[in-house]
Every structure is written in structure tokens, then in C-alpha cells.
Amino acid sequence: MSTEFEAAGAHFGNPLVEQRSLAAGEAVVELPDRSVVTVTGPDRLSWLDSLTSQSIASLQPGESAETLLLDPTGRLEHAMRVVDDGETTWLLVDGPEGAPLAAWLDRMRFMLRVEVADRSAEFLTVGAFEGSAAVELTERFASAPNGVPLVWADPWREVVVGGHQYSTATEHPAADWTYREVLVARGTDLSSLPHAGTLALEALRVAAWRPRLSTEVDERSIPHELDWLRSAVHLSKGCYRGQETIAKVHNLGHPPRRLVLLHLDGSESPVPPPAGSPVLLDGAEVGRVTSPALHAELGPIALAVVKRSVDPAAALVVGGEVPVAASQEVIVPTDAGAEANVPRLPKLGRVARPAS
Incomplete structure (x- = not known):
């Protein structure tokens, strides 16, 4: 990675042009702040399957998945982009997650045949969309220590087996989302590839309604609020930490908050308000901006998490x-959840009287 790319990772002069090139598969984006954790050993997949929200026990070499680590009450702690090469399971995570995730997993090994390592210092994550740049990136530069190129293909573009989508959009904006992340050895010279900055990737992610742990998640977040059951949760895989909350909210309750896409008035300035800005209704705070962006076609937009009760109109x-x-723009509807269709029981104390 060249010094020029390290110094100007957000953009290289024109984020909107870079955004179009990235979306067309003609550029790559280096993500030096991302972390990589590996799990080796014959029990690795069944062990991770027992701890996290997705069914990954039968993941085949080269296949991709996404899974979540929840706390016992169902709140989000870690989000992992998963690829296995037949000998090692590779967990791609946002930068701050790497060390804490590796430490937590290491404490949970007990007598199982698994080994956990933080490999962030060895591998660089590079993002790309389907196209010529992604092909060249994979064929020339992708690491393959066990003979399988380390390429994670994002499952967000459609509802995975065992998942559920709350969005009722006729055409989900992720239908054409072909994003993938490729691991290359740190220090690899990628200057021969056209580059886009991280601002370009963020704008495309926001427009695709794609949640990210380091931006959309706080200490109260549950997956339902972000429509994350779509790609990272298997609703019938069995027990794992936080599974009771997943099932209870999905079948009987409603998530207390919901993810929305905000279309922002850019007449005063095309620059969207920063993350953390309050979302107000009649002067009262009802949510917060999580990911602002300037999109080449949609203009200033942002993902935000708001109270479920906020009127979509x-x-x-x-x-x-x-x-x-x-x-x-509604992502998670106000009536999301309560999918079990449990029949309503008569109130206690009411006894039907026979007709006279």
C-alpha cells in the first residue's frame, strides 16, 4: 500500500466520481482500519455456530456468511463477516472489534480443539464490487494460505436461508449489491489498481440500507431494529447466546426502535449533518443519525435509528x-415483529353464557 493511499484514504479528490467507479466494479477501496481474527482446529465451525446467530457449522471452503455475537439479553456485541478455507475460519470485523473479539473467543474455548488469533497486523482488507477491478484484485493479490482465496462475498443482497426481512420494499436497494472484501498481505503494493476512498463506499452502503456495527449499533441495539435478520440470523438453527430475545421479539413483540433512510434537504449545504446528530420531531428528539453520506444520485442522505412510534410520514x-x-424512507416498518400469529385468548373471568 503506497503512502499516498494511506494519507488520503477518505477520497482522492472527487468522492462522487470515485463512487461511480467503485459501484461499476472499476475501483477498489483499501480499509486499513479493519481487523481479522482467525479460528483454527477441527471444532472451529461447530463451536462458532453454537455461540453466534447464523448457521455456519456446515460452511464449505470458500463460502461466505455473516454472523452476530449477542449478549445474553440479545443486544449486539460483535458482527463477523465469515469465510472458511477448509482449515481456518476467517472473521473480518470492524477495527475496534478485533482485539476484544479475539480475547472473548479465547476465553470460551474450554476443552474444544480450537485456537484463536488476532491476525490484523498481517492482513489488509480491501473492498470491491463485482467487475474488472475485483477480478484483478482477487487473481493477483488475494491471500490464499490454504489454497482458497480469502474473499468474503456480502450476503446482504438477498434474504439468506433461515433469515427474515422486515422491509416491505417492492425492490430492495441491495438487489444489485455485489460487494465483497478481499484479504491481502499488509504491505502489498496495490497502486496498479484504480482506487476509491472510504467516503465512496460509505455512500453506497447507506443507499443499500446496509447496517454496520461500528456505526448503527449502540449499547441497546438488537438485530431486529436494523433488519439484520435478513443476512446474519438463522431463526431455526437452535440455541445460542441471546437467542431467546431474537425469537421473542420476532414472534411476539416489536423492536423498540427502527432503522430509516433519511433524505436530507441539501439546499443550504450538500454536506450532510455528522453522525450523532439528533433527529427531531416537533422539537423533541426521536432518534440519532448513524451514517451520513453524499450520494452521487440521491444527494445528501443518512441512516438513522428512530423510535418505532415515529410516524413514517x-x-x-x-x-x-x-x-x-x-x-x-422506511426500512424497518413500525409493525415489524409479532410474526407468530398467536390467536388472541379470552380475558380471564369472562365466561361464555349459553343462549337461553
Whole structure:
């Protein structure tokens, strides 16, 4: 990786042009802040399967998956992009997750035949979309220590087996989402490939409604709020940590908050408000911006997490030095959950009287 790319990772002069090149598969984006954790040993897949939300016990070499580590109450702790090469399971995670995830997994090994290692210092994560740049990146530079190129293909573009989508959109914006991440050895010279910056990738991710742990998640988040059952949860795989909350909210309850896409008024400035900006309804805070972006076609947009009760048609304002008007595009509907269709029982004490 060249010094020029390290210094200017957000963009290289024109984020909107880079965004179009990246989406067309004609550029790659280096993600030096991402982490890599490996699990080796014959019990690795069944062990990870028992701990996390996705069914990965039968993952084949080269196949990709996404899985979540929840706390006992179902709240999100880690999100893992998973690829196995037949000997090692590779967990690609956002930068701050690497060391804590490796430490937690190491404590949970007990007598199982698994070994955990943080390999972040050895491998660089590079993102790309289906196209010529991705092909060249994979064929020339992808690491393959066990003979299988380390390429993770994002399953977000469709609902995975065992998953569930709350969005009722006729055409989900991720239908053409062909994003993948490739692991290469750190220090590899990738300057021969066209590059886009991280701003370009973020704009495309936001437009595809794609949640990310380091941006959309706080200490209260559960997967239902972000429509993350779509790609990272298997609803019938059996027990794992936090599974009771997953089932209870999905079958009987409703998530307390919901992810929305905000279309922002760019008449004053095309620059969207920063992450963390309050989302207001009639002056009262009802949520927070999680991921702002400037999209080449949609203009200023943002993902935000708001209270479930917020009317999807309500006119919102994003607060800050200059308040910005915002309209919602529904991702998670207000009635998401309660999928079990449990029949309503008569109230206790009411006894039907026979007709006289």
C-alpha cells in the first residue's frame, strides 16, 4: 500500500466520481482500519455456530456468511463477516472489534480443539464490487494460505436461508449489491489498481440500507431494529447466546426502535449533518443519525435509528448548527415483529353464557 493511499484514504479528490467507479466494479477501496481474527482446529465451525446467530457449522471452503455475537439479553456485541478455507475460519470485523473479539473467543474455548488469533497486523482488507477491478484484485493479490482465496462475498443482497426481512420494499436497494472484501498481505503494493476512498463506499452502503456495527449499533441495539435478520440470523438453527430475545421479539413483540433512510434537504449545504446528530420531531428528539453520506444520485442522505412510534410520514428535522429538514424512507416498518400469529385468548373471568 503506497503512502499516498494511506494519507488520503477518505477520497482522492472527487468522492462522487470515485463512487461511480467503485459501484461499476472499476475501483477498489483499501480499509486499513479493519481487523481479522482467525479460528483454527477441527471444532472451529461447530463451536462458532453454537455461540453466534447464523448457521455456519456446515460452511464449505470458500463460502461466505455473516454472523452476530449477542449478549445474553440479545443486544449486539460483535458482527463477523465469515469465510472458511477448509482449515481456518476467517472473521473480518470492524477495527475496534478485533482485539476484544479475539480475547472473548479465547476465553470460551474450554476443552474444544480450537485456537484463536488476532491476525490484523498481517492482513489488509480491501473492498470491491463485482467487475474488472475485483477480478484483478482477487487473481493477483488475494491471500490464499490454504489454497482458497480469502474473499468474503456480502450476503446482504438477498434474504439468506433461515433469515427474515422486515422491509416491505417492492425492490430492495441491495438487489444489485455485489460487494465483497478481499484479504491481502499488509504491505502489498496495490497502486496498479484504480482506487476509491472510504467516503465512496460509505455512500453506497447507506443507499443499500446496509447496517454496520461500528456505526448503527449502540449499547441497546438488537438485530431486529436494523433488519439484520435478513443476512446474519438463522431463526431455526437452535440455541445460542441471546437467542431467546431474537425469537421473542420476532414472534411476539416489536423492536423498540427502527432503522430509516433519511433524505436530507441539501439546499443550504450538500454536506450532510455528522453522525450523532439528533433527529427531531416537533422539537423533541426521536432518534440519532448513524451514517451520513453524499450520494452521487440521491444527494445528501443518512441512516438513522428512530423510535418505532415515529410516524413514517412525519416531517423530521436533523438538529445541529444549521437544522436540516428530512423525510423518511422506511426500512424497518413500525409493525415489524409479532410474526407468530398467536390467536388472541379470552380475558380471564369472562365466561361464555349459553343462549337461553
